[in-house]
Amino acid sequence: MCMPFSTVLFKHCFLWILTAMCPPTTPAPAPMSTSTSTTSGQVAFAGVNIAGFDFGCQIDGTCDITQTFDVASTGDGIQQMQHFVQDDGLNAFRLPVAWQYLVNNQLGGPLDATNAAAYDKLVMGCAGVAKMCIIDIHNYARYNGMIIAQDPSGQGPTDAQYTSLLSQLATKYANVSNVAFDIMNEPHDIPDINRWAQSSQAAVTAIRNAGATTQQILIPGTNFTSAQTFATLSGPALLNVTNPDGSTTNLMFNVHRYLDSDGSGTHANCVDNNINDSFMPLANFLRTNNRVAMLTETGGGPTDASCMQLLCEQNDFINQNSDVFKGVVSWAAGGFDTTYVITERPAETQGANGTTFTDQPLVTQCIVGKFRGASGIL
Ligand SMILES: *[C@@H]1O[C@H](CO)[C@@H](O)[C@H](O)[C@H]1NC(C)=O
Ligand SMILES: *[C@@H]1O[C@H](CO)[C@@H](O)[C@H](O)[C@H]1NC(C)=O
Ligand SMILES: *[C@@H]1O[C@H](CO)[C@@H](O)[C@H](O)[C@H]1NC(C)=O
Ligand SMILES: *[C@@H]1O[C@H](CO)[C@@H](O)[C@H](O)[C@H]1NC(C)=O
Numbered sequence: 116m117c118m119p120f121s122t123v124l125f126k127h128c129f130l131w132i133l134t135a136m137c138p139p140t141t142p143a144p145a146p147m148s149t150s151t152s153t154t155s156g157q158v159a160f161a162g163v164n165i166a167g168f169d170f171g172c173q174i175d176g177t178c179d180i181t182q183t184f185d186v187a188s189t190g191d192g193i194q195q196m197q198h199f200v201q202d203d204g205l206n207a208f209r210l211p212v213a214w215q216y217l218v219n220n221q222l223g224g225p226l227d228a229t230n231a232a233a234y235d236k237l238v239m240g241c242a243g244v245a246k247m248c249i250i251d252i253h254n255y256a257r258y259n260g261m262i263i264a265q266d267p268s269g270q271g272p273t274d275a276q277y278t279s280l281l282s283q284l285a286t287k288y289a290n291v292s293n294v295a296f297d298i299m300n301e302p303h304d305i306p307d308i309n310r311w312a313q314s315s316q317a318a319v320t321a322i323r324n325a326g327a328t329t330q331q332i333l334i335p336g337t338n339f340t341s342a343q344t345f346a347t348l349s350g351p352a353l354l355n356v357t358n359p360d361g362s363t364t365n366l367m368f369n370v371h372r373y374l375d376s377d378g379s380g381t382h383a384n385c386v387d388n389n390i391n392d393s394f395m396p397l398a399n400f401l402r403t404n405n406r407v408a409m410l411t412e413t414g415g416g417p418t419d420a421s422c423m424q425l426l427c428e429q430n431d432f433i434n435q436n437s438d439v440f441k442g443v444v445s446w447a448a449g450g451f452d453t454t455y456v457i458t459e460r461p462a463e464t465q466g467a468n469g470t471t472f473t474d475q476p477l478v479t480q481c482i483v484g485k486f487r488g489a490s491g492i493l
């Protein structure tokens with residue numbers, strides 16, 4: 116299946132992180148969190164991203180919707196999800212989509228009937244088999260190059276234009292209890308995190324007021340919502356985002372973390388298990404503040420030995436801290452072909468009994484191997 120290169124190249128952050136300086140790690144036992152109340156076990160939600168409706172989106176929030184790939188009708192995203200549930204015991208999928216696609220390039224406008232119906236096929240295909248189906252607005256806190264509510268030009272999209280989108284989606288899916296709302300993919304270079312907290316608050320309020328009163332809402336921070344810097348750069352401001360009743364029930368933080376040298380998710384090999392620099396401090400932050408998070412992007416080369424080791428170590432640590440880490444959704448299957456550098460698209464063979472899916476080795480070992488049978492119970 117064809118895959119626009121621009122999406123591959125620009126999908127992820129180009130964040131330079133301290134671990135870029137570290138040599139490849141040697142096997143080390145996963146250290147336990149320094150906090151006292153760790154739990155062993157397994158995250159409640161686990162699965163993969165089903166990419167396609169986001170193809171054409173860049174980190175500046177432009178999305179060329181001529182490149183949108185309808186992974187439900189043109190692709191076989193629904194069959195892939197059925198495979199991951201029925202054959203692998205996974206239960207959660209993230210469904211990236213371009214803001215521009217949903218409103219057909221009319222900022223602040225109504226959901227486009229045709230495009231929203233195409234995306235709805237994917238959402239409902241997921242909802243029919245999975246325990247969590249995450250609607251992900253894949254726009255980097257931007258629309259066509261400008262930051263929501265705080266673009267330096269003063270010309271950016273307003274909170275009202277942004278929440279109009281979420282409000283309409285929440286109205287549409289208010290009665291689908293296993294739909295979750297990831298209010299924005301990977302905000303970055305946000306001038307004022309407190310202002311982003313205000314936009315996030317507007318998003319949560321809009322979703323709840325539209326009638327989606329109990330579904331999970333996932334809230335991201337700046338720096339591409341990196342798990343490494345979430346607790347320091349974003350967490351303090353985002354702790355204040357609440358439901359209209361003042362509670363934080365069913366509000367989760369959303370973090371991303373790759374394992375390659377620059378944390379960008381663009382290399383096949385892995386260099387760090389992210390425990391010491393990211394997931395341990397994040398677990399402590401969450402526990403201290405009585406909050407929870409999901410990791411909704413992570414991954415590595417599908418057959419790479421360093422990733423087999425390090426992603427498994429990372430995911431073991433996340434399972435050990437399942438009191439504060441509620442899910443892992445890795446990147447990515449869906450419209451990517453099996454040659455994409457960190458593909459999780461299963462290989463497919465046609466036989467007498469229909470399509471047989473064979474998972475990528477990294478998925479078998481470190482996703483299915485760690486999360487099969489995830490309960491869906493928080
Ligand atoms: C959800 O269900 C309730 C009760 O059955 C109904 O009143 C409401 O119109 C439904 N909302 C949507 C968006 O389908
Ligand atoms: C992102 O994180 C790095 C490393 O912690 C930090 O140096 C940088 O200032 C952060 N960038 C933003 C935009 O907050
Ligand atoms: C968060 O709320 C607390 C208590 O209401 C307040 O003291 C603090 O200034 C708020 N922080 C931000 C970043 O808004
Ligand atoms: C993490 O920290 C522990 C304890 O300080 C240390 O033994 C281990 O080598 C570190 N792991 C990595 C991958 O840096």
Ligand SMILES: *[C@@H]1O[C@H](CO)[C@@H](O)[C@H](O)[C@H]1NC(C)=O
Pocket residue numbers: 466467468
């Ligand atoms: C097709 O399914 C049947 C019944 O489960 C099984 O006996 C047969 O071996 C399958 N054929 C192939 C080619 O997988």
